Amino acid sequence: MHTSIQPKTHDRTTPQRVAFLGLGVMGYPMAGHLAQAGHHVTVYNRNPEKARQWCAQFQGQSAPTPALAAAQADIVMACVGNDDDLRAVFLGPDGALAGMQAGALFVDHTTASAQVARELGTFAAQAQVAFVDAPISGGQAGAQKGMLSIMCGGREQDVERARPLMQAYAQASTYMGPLGSGQLCKMVNQIAVVGLLQGLAEAMAFGERAGLDMEQVLAVLTKGAARSWQMETKGPTMLARDFKPGFTVNWMLKDLGLVQDEALRNGAQLPGTTLVQQQLEAIASQGGLDLDISSLFRPLARS
């Protein structure tokens, strides 16, 4: 599978030596944008075939371990699956931290827990390495276009230092507060998204069953108090039964797991979010793990 990226006009910035760990759906194009912006990028991926493919496409180089990828880098970016994957590429004898030089910066784009950001930040500090948690939103399309939105936690000067690089694939990167704040902000985002989507799914299914012309309904509702980005983009695809991701049920279940863990710590009540999580679990158990989260509409629709 060849992942293309869309050309982006890059600001002139001093070329830097960068390592990028994790060439998944998001990381692959993000690393590509860094290379196209003129940086010297060394990639690492658990599956080396993907790394070879990336090197062929972007004339970069790859390394066999995170430590070796990180050894020559000023800044190391990572975008992996979850807390455990992140620990694996960061810690241990082959992990990035073992290779990083004092004064280098680690920027984690994984959507992970705030806890693991603080935990790895502590290890980083002991090695005089800076750590920033910087989860992203904007999905695969945002990564390909280089138009992600990034929520950053850590020390403000470290975020500032990462910003010129992140500009290669971001439309906005915002400082949110101390380590973990990026992750917490992403969680707030996901809570808002799933409540909104469930309401939208119920509204669309109700309207269909009521026999309304739903195209017309959407045209009216997107001008009023129910208006949302999700309604504008996912309303029509729900009605068309088009559940291509976008953002998968699988990914959202992972993110809601992080949300619930954090809620146990901070005491937040999440009755609506928990209900949507159950709906998503049911969709997943019926083979829908890789559908877009707008498939919340599916169990509600007549057919």
Add this chain to the structure above:
Amino acid sequence: MHTSIQPKTHDRTTPQRVAFLGLGVMGYPMAGHLAQAGHHVTVYNRNPEKARQWCAQFQGQSAPTPALAAAQADIVMACVGNDDDLRAVFLGPDGALAGMQAGALFVDHTTASAQVARELGTFAAQAQVAFVDAPISGGQAGAQKGMLSIMCGGREQDVERARPLMQAYAQASTYMGPLGSGQLCKMVNQIAVVGLLQGLAEAMAFGERAGLDMEQVLAVLTKGAARSWQMETKGPTMLARDFKPGFTVNWMLKDLGLVQDEALRNGAQLPGTTLVQQQLEAIASQGGLDLDISSLFRPLARS
């Protein structure tokens, strides 16, 4: 209580004889805009003091019954509380229908059931009177500014006939389909709004408990996939514990009652909506009937 309206530049339109039934929070300014647009408005209100006040403010006239208000009117508008109030002003010896001439048009701005629109439409047809269901959205502020959004059901030519008048207080009026379709579209809107608001409330409360700078969080989230009109307008007021209506818990509970009745007929499943309805019931039972629906945040917030 003096209800002011904000000046609006009215399109030139042929002055018509209009009756307006119901001078509540919405009807009072709507009838005012009609008068200011140059129409000859006769008002009726259950509480005559309010009608006297309206006449003094807008140099109009009032009638002691709906039938008498409607007797000289080309078009009769109503904006009353619920199905029963609507039956009361439309049917019976003193009701509008008894006074209306053949060929006149009744436009109902009440948020009511689709059933009552069809029921009264049948009575209207027998008397050669046209009936349009035309619930509104935009709230009290929208009514005062003359910027409501109107969803219309009935015969298309009847909606067209009402349009020049509705322009006095609407920014948009859209034809949705046969009688009841306006009401059904409004229900779709309310389902989408409450799901969205619950998600927003949980997100805001979670973020506060997580210790985030919530102003900053809102600034970031309103640029992304969680973006909504409610987030932009109600996010900040939730955080400020400002629950002035807006749109009250009481009104939304009424609308969700209509939604649930209709769902029993059309088979729609509403797990999220039902959950939010329970939250609103709980707020109502604790004295919150007249708070804005964004008070969904209140039981979730630390204080």
